[in-house]
Amino acid sequence: MGTHRLLEVSNLSVEFETYGGVVQAVRGVDFSVDAGEVLAIVGESGCGKSVTVQSIMGIIPMPPGKITGGSAKLKGSEILGLDAEAANQFRGKEIGMIFQDPMTSLNPTMTIGAQIAETLKVHRGLSTKQASEIASELLIRTRIPEAQKRLNQYPFEFSGGMLQRAMIAQSLACSPSLLIADEPTTALDVTIQAQILDLLKELQSRDGMAIILITHDLAVVARTAHNVCVMYAGQIVEQGSVDDIFYKSAHPYTLGLKLAMPSNVSQQNKKLEPIPGSPPDLFSPPSGCGYAARCPHAMRICHKENPPLFSDPSQPFHAARCWLQAPGAPKTQGLYQHNLIASHGQ
């Protein structure tokens, strides 16, 4: 494990033409995923996580969307800018996708069973009978009770979490080598969530399926991911192993996120501490660090120049887009203390 490169994304940039101007939603994103790896992408709401993966899948509406640069290679071959037919070849089959909004991938006028069976018929050439048998197995595996009856129901008859599980079932139908899961468990209670995460982990370790997991739930990241990318304002601001990100956060934004979580301490209802301020306007992103206006450690250079990703030569895999991590920069006491606070409960 860890040697077979499945997906390599480099310098991906995506814009949207809107009434008010051009939104630079994704600004030069690089990451890669190996077979059997679970990579989590976390970050601020609106920072470009969904747009990043939708561009890879070739499902950004163009116009108004436009991929202005970069590449995405699946098993070595380019998948950005493929024509519709070529894109359909890998979509659903090589890469399965669970959408953040279930209704973008489920058809409201078709029963759940027919939709999953359709995927199986198209990509795996199964007969109607075989397809509906597998569809029912998939619903059982994703813990939907009374799978047989549920297959004949329409999306509006499902609860939020049942729709999510139906979509997970559909995305797994063709045993993809890469699963892209955009907020797959937001509507699941923690017991079913744990079962679904275990199912995904089983597919990952048994079949070597790779997973890109987009989520705001840091507990889900802690439970599932090997590696993590933290995004902010269209860029990756920190990346590393899950332990690097949780215990040795190197970017002030990552720390800000950890400090904003409620603590599970009885009676002690300390007011939650959101990061002050708001993210930069993506119509005209700042020339300096995108986090400078909100960062407690901002220095003069931060407002002028956007930092590159820096890493310690002894740990090249853990990198942060922050001037504090530049070689020779003063090591701030602040970051170190915050890490202590964040990892020992508040």
Place this chain on the structure above:
Amino acid sequence: MIETKNLKKHFQIGRNQTLHAVDGISISIAENEILGLVGESGSGKSTFGKTLIGLHERTAGDAFFNGLPLPQKYTAKDHLRYSADIQMIFQDPYASLNPRMTVLDIIGEGLALKGIPRADIQEEVGFWLRRVGLHPDHMSRFPHEFSGGQRQRIGIARAMIIKPKFVVCDEPISALDVSVQAQVVNLLEDLKASLGLTLLFIAHDLSMVRYISDRMAVMYLGTLVESGPSDAVFFEPKHPYTRLLIQSNPEADPVLERTRPSAALTGEITSPINMGPGCRFADRCPEALSHCKSVTPEPRLIASDHLVACHLYDEA
């Protein structure tokens, strides 16, 4: 302020099949209180919320708002009348926003209905966009131009702008990063303090529900299995389902999560279709007694304001 007595909502599915989505919920929410509602996916939380605000006709039972009965089936006039006081933030933000309306028209709709001049609406909408962490410039855009979490916040602004008295929040922060979650939760607490707002807060994030709610209620297959003060339910859960739920609550700590045993798969999930008597959790309950499958447990007060529906707490 809000009270339901034995409220039921059944769906007819196919021939002779009844789905007991909500099956006898009695609950009361005091003025200026936040009641957190958690429970298994598909247990009827959204249906309960929608029935409360009149989007579903009640199958049985009663509902009261400020002591006055709410209609069993809402007419268009009822909707108009109650929408000034009762609002809902929907679980699926995209499906609940009209794709052909601008954000200004969506959020400002409630104010426009009151006949407020457009310039004032614009100002108010700008103010609310800022309060939920968006930019006033976003006003002229359409829902599809927003990310999942941005849409969710549009739904929050739409519900709150008309200063309702009671709001059903169905997973209002599930698509937000933890910092924006903290911002929205602080906003809800401010509104609670300044406007005397009352909330039914449906969510799966147990830590957040414990944090924000005064009281917490737990649903399983259409029924309420436990309710009480949030800290009591979270730190000393009594019902076997609540215990399972709290035990499964993951934490943002990779080392801890690596040592957590994998999910216990105990028994088949019971179906809400054509249900008989007995405890609905009996098929999966690790502590089930011999009569659990045949006798339905009634809610019982085990401490001040702490109700549990389970035979383990029957008087000997």
